[in-house]
Amino acid sequence: MGIDMATRLGGTQIPSPVLTASGCAAAGRELDPFLDLTALGAVVTKSVQLRARSGRPTPRMAETPSGMLNSIGLQGPGIEAFLSDDLPWLASRGARAMVSIAGGAVEEYAELATRLRGARGMIALEVNISCPNVESRGEVFACDPAAASAVLAAVRGADPGVPIYAKLSPDVTDIASVARACADGGADGISAINTLLGLVIDTETLRPVLSAVTGGLSGPAIRPVALRCVWQIHRALPETPILGMGGITNGAEALQFVVAGASAVSVGTAVFGDPSAPERIGRELAELLVRKGFARLSDAIGFAHRSAELTDAAGT
Secondary structure, three states: OOOEOOEEEOOEEEOOOEEEOOOOOOOOOOOOOOOOHHHOOOEEOOOEOOOOEOOOOOOOEEEEOOEEEEOOOOOEOOHHHHHHHHHHHHHHHOOOEEEEEOOOOHHHHHHHHHHHOOOOOEEEEEEEOOOEEOOOOOEEHHHOHHHHHHHHHHHHHHOOOOOEEEEOOOOOOOHHHHHHHHHHHOOOEEEEOOOEEEEOEEOOOOEEOOOOOEEEEEOHHHHHHHHHHHHHHHHHOOOOOEEEEOOOOOHHHHHHHHHHOOOEEEEOHHHHOOOOHHHHHHHHHHHHHHHOOOOEHHHOOOHHHHHHHHHHHHHO
């Protein structure tokens, strides 16, 4: 289309700015029949933990207006099975993998990063810090800048050999301060945002629909919140790359994240209705950038900030 769509995850160049979102397609097998995984910037895997986990009891998903709630509970086979099965499969397909990791203690994150060091096909780590810290009365790592920084410092100290992104929760007062703490701890970039905490009640039973009571809200309903978070993080940390996500369903919505400061985007909930969505959104984004007169995706990153500054300057 006459436009350079390449971008970077930290120091790693990728051919497309569109990735999957963690948790919405496991390790990519489900999407493989519907799109070319190698055409994506990367497949972001479901968060892997040290040990296998069965997750929470059902029901653990509920539809909401313009979105859905989930309370899966990080179900997964654990790092051993991931390294022996899922990651080699992605590598065999020629897909790039951004591996999401999660833990209940700082040491667990460090061990996961150590175990993944040098893994074939892995181009980046996404550190899911929206997990309860078992050593601090279950407080979520991402809600405490000091705890978030400690996790990223531990992962950086383990030297996984790839760029490290911190995935942040929007359920905080000042997301920019958490992002800054993660960058100070060693994060190369920020993934924003994770789901928002929500609740649905069944009006027949008058009880919460989800067995865990609350769950993570995703989908178009959260897009304005996600966009605001990306804007605030880029404004506070303009040199820190951002992987933006939250309710993206088409190229125009992806463009909003790019001009707000994201150098790449992840597509998640949209794949439940359209498994080819990430590839389609990449094409739509490229068409829009050409129409807007951009020769490179990189020229559009944060463009809305520059436009706002020019407007402010003209007003004064």
